[in-house]
Amino acid sequence: MMTDLTLSEVSRWYGNVVAVNDVSMTIGPGVTGLLGPNGAGKSTLIALMAGFLAPSSGEVRLGDQRVWRNVQAYRDLGLVPEREVSFAYLTGRQFVQASAELHKLPDARAATARALAEVDLTEAADRAISTYSKGMRQRAKLASALVHEPGVLLLDEPFNGVDPRQRMRLMDLLTSMGEQGRTVLFSSHILEEVEQIARQIEVVVAGRHAASGDFGAIRRLMTDRPSHYVVRSTDDRALAAALMGQPGVRSVALGRVGSGEAITVEVTDMGEFTHALPQLARSAGITVRELAPSDESLESVFTYLVQS
Incomplete structure (x- = not known):
């Protein structure tokens, strides 16, 4: 057989x-x-x-x-x-x-x-x-x-x-x-x-x-692939500036996302990012109103695997 x-x-x-x-x-x-x-x-x-x-x-x-x-x-x-x-x-x-x-x-x-x-x-x-x-x-x-x-x-x-x-x-x-x-x-x-x-x-x-x-x-x-997050806060411009150059952050962009303005962050180390974000916001006196992944569909994961 x-x-x-x-x-x-x-x-x-x-x-x-x-x-x-x-x-x-x-x-x-x-x-x-x-x-x-x-x-x-x-x-x-x-x-x-x-x-x-x-x-x-x-x-x-x-x-x-x-x-x-x-x-x-x-x-x-x-x-x-x-x-x-x-x-x-x-x-x-x-x-x-x-x-x-x-x-x-x-x-x-x-x-x-x-x-x-x-x-x-x-x-x-x-x-x-x-x-x-x-x-x-x-x-x-x-x-x-x-x-x-x-x-x-x-x-x-x-x-x-x-x-x-x-x-x-x-x-x-x-x-x-x-x-x-x-x-x-x-x-x-x-x-x-x-x-x-x-x-x-x-x-x-x-x-x-x-x-x-x-x-x-x-x-x-x-899970190790780059991920994109949408962040909304009380001061997007200041928070975006603070995020630039942080370990695990590849890029930061300010612009319109969906129904309003937001920060789009490309992250290479999700653990570093989720640890740093609340500390940066707290030290700058900024309140984070929304944090959501923008590319968590299964299709986006598979597309990343093909392109790697």
């Missing part, structure tokens, strides 16, 4: 639109999080890894075999797509057994029962999928992907719309599979989701591979 998935200088474009741009990475056993904002190319990357899309350039390999149009490689891959199950009129058992039969398993019924038990869906197996909750539908898709016992499992935004209890059940399942030696990769745009279960994190932004490492390394990259 092959478990290492390798992308070598993989790109995928549609006409003039580049969805994935020269991505190289290796996904090994354990749980890996594919992290990036919406529209970053995560779904396209997963489709390339699963053999559903051909790379426009580069190569995707499972072990020593190419994935695209390789039936043997497909037998070692399982895919849980983000889209909802199209055959909601089927029961969970029928849906999973259809996958088993498509894989031409020698005992499709036994394989179906095993996969349903693995995702804790046996009791609801003979109900129509249309009656399932979001979390149960996710587990039905997972059972379908696991029915042929693949070494590699790919999941596209598996926690979207799932309630907290079901999310924890899914996370426990993925953690268990990683501990069994399977290669599990799931995509998400939420850092905290990835933090909870991923051994390794791969960050993608605008189709590019932006960063790679364990959670601690990625968190440091994100």
